[in-house]
Amino acid sequence: MSILLVGISHRSAPVAVLEKVAITDADRPKLIDRMLASSHISEAMIVSTCNRVEVYAVVDAFHGGLAEVGDLLTKHSGLPLPDLTKHAYVRYSEAAAEHLFAVASGLDSMVVGEQQVLSQIRGAYATADAQQAVGRTLHELAQHALRVGKRVHSETGIDRAGASVVSVALDRAKQVLGDLAGRTAVVVGAGAMGGLAVAHLSRAGIGRILVVNRTIARARRLAETAGSYGVESSALELSRLTEAMAAADVVVTCTGAVGAVVTLADTHRALADRDRVEFPATERPLVFCDLGLPRDVEHAVAGLPGVAVIDIETLQRDPAAGAAADDTAAARSIVADELAKYLAGQRMAEVTPTVAALRQRAAEVVEAELLRLDSRLPSLADPERDEVARTVRRVVDKLLHAPTVRVKQLASTPGGDSYAEALRELFELKPGAAQAVAAPMEISTLTGDLGLGLADDFTAGHLGEEGKSA
Numbered sequence: 001m002s003i004l005l006v007g008i009s010h011r012s013a014p015v016a017v018l019e020k021v022a023i024t025d026a027d028r029p030k031l032i033d034r035m036l037a038s039s040h041i042s043e044a045m046i047v048s049t050c051n052r053v054e055v056y057a058v059v060d061a062f063h064g065g066l067a068e069v070g071d072l073l074t075k076h077s078g079l080p081l082p083d084l085t086k087h088a089y090v091r092y093s094e095a096a097a098e099h100l101f102a103v104a105s106g107l108d109s110m111v112v113g114e115q116q117v118l119s120q121i122r123g124a125y126a127t128a129d130a131q132q133a134v135g136r137t138l139h140e141l142a143q144h145a146l147r148v149g150k151r152v153h154s155e156t157g158i159d160r161a162g163a164s165v166v167s168v169a170l171d172r173a174k175q176v177l178g179d180l181a182g183r184t185a186v187v188v189g190a191g192a193m194g195g196l197a198v199a200h201l202s203r204a205g206i207g208r209i210l211v212v213n214r215t216i217a218r219a220r221r222l223a224e225t226a227g228s229y230g231v232e233s234s235a236l237e238l239s240r241l242t243e244a245m246a247a248a249d250v251v252v253t254c255t256g257a258v259g260a261v262v263t264l265a266d267t268h269r270a271l272a273d274r275d276r277v278e279f280p281a282t283e284r285p286l287v288f289c290d291l292g293l294p295r296d297v298e299h300a301v302a303g304l305p306g307v308a309v310i311d312i313e314t315l316q317r318d319p320a321a322g323a324a325a326d327d328t329a330a331a332r333s334i335v336a337d338e339l340a341k342y343l344a345g346q347r348m349a350e351v352t353p354t355v356a357a358l359r360q361r362a363a364e365v366v367e368a369e370l371l372r373l374d375s376r377l378p379s380l381a382d383p384e385r386d387e388v389a390r391t392v393r394r395v396v397d398k399l400l401h402a403p404t405v406r407v408k409q410l411a412s413t414p415g416g417d418s419y420a421e422a423l424r425e426l427f428e429l430k431p432g433a434a435q436a437v438a439a440p441m442e443i444s445t446l447t448g449d450l451g452l453g454l455a456d457d458f459t460a461g462h463l464g465e466e467g468k469s470a
Helices: 015-021 027-036 062-077 081-087 094-104 116-130 136-155 158-177 192-203 216-228 238-246 264-272 299-303 312-316 319-376 382-411 417-426
Strands: 002-009 041-049 052-059 089-092 184-188 208-213 232-237 250-253 286-290 307-311
Touching: 002 015, 002 062, 002 094, 002 136, 015 052, 015 062, 015 081, 027 041, 027 062, 027 116, 041 062, 041 116, 041 136, 052 062, 052 094, 052 136, 062 081, 089 094, 094 116, 094 136, 094 319, 116 136, 136 158, 136 319, 158 192, 158 250, 158 286, 158 307, 158 312, 158 319, 184 192, 184 238, 192 208, 192 216, 192 250, 208 216, 208 238, 216 232, 232 238, 238 264, 264 286, 264 299, 299 307, 307 312, 319 382, 319 417, 382 417
Parallel strands: 184 208, 184 250, 208 232, 250 286, 286 307
Antiparallel strands: 002 052, 002 089, 041 052
């Protein structure tokens, strides 16, 4: 049995696709039940956030499990299979574990280092566990992922990474505008980065914040947060973005959209309308802090007179943002270290039934020989018989000690299952009694009818690869 992950996230799909695939708390139990009723899935867990939907399933066959999960997501989202698979990514076995560890650490979040995803994974596990959809495999995976996330946040400054990007961007904006106190800011996007922007702008003494978002309810919630800082705030739908920009001194964009949100035409109209807004404007610069990946602001906007664009590429060259890169590198190192520990533990656990079967076989042989001794020497006194039995058992235990300890050690290394296989062959152990060690996976040739991309590199080096759509 191996772990299969099928996911769609902000790195692989536009918002429109994510909205269709989104799984609510009410949907999750029904979808888990459907997976458990399928023929290839024995355990299931769904991690669903505003930026990702990821299905983790323990499957007995890659192709069968992939087909069942793909069918589930297709029926749930209503998307044609080609549209779904175009934006999906697949991870299998070790690669699935590595991905979840990266997610739990905040490495795969839109705001690198955000901690909310830890509680979301914990909630996903709790829901699956309540439905008895979690067995040993997913239990150990989820618990280890939560430990990895906690370790990353306690041993690195990764939770400052996203905040540092916002603060550096606003420092750059101050170089153009001067003091931000009393000015008007527009925050486009109501996700985690938008929340950080609101917090930093409020601490900078901004006079008014307009939150613009595709979903007005989320815009209102973020505007209420701004109001809790004592800042005048309003929520606007995305269709009113030009109106909002006309009133702004600084615009912070962080939507995660695939295409440009702020176009050249929008900006032209906003600049033309600046004298007709609630707060009439004299000639003043308009600064865009584009924190989106891909970029939210159309490239040509930077060429307009009186407009400055500060984007991620600019910020990456700023020394103040360099610490975030160091923290991210440290977090990746921890994930790689914990992945190695997890895999070693899994391999050792897999060989345990083989060792148990070997010891059971030895015990059976000892008991058979003792019975044979009884039949040949029926007059042997009990004390002597007991001493012979203890001696025989000690001899067997000493003979088995070194190979059983060594096979457990070797099992923790890549390819270690071959030693357990040799043990089973040499001692003629029954496959049913030692069903521990799965055959090594042949990954490179796995392609399914779904046509999903499959990671075949299980090293920490591909932690950033999830943005590649399958």
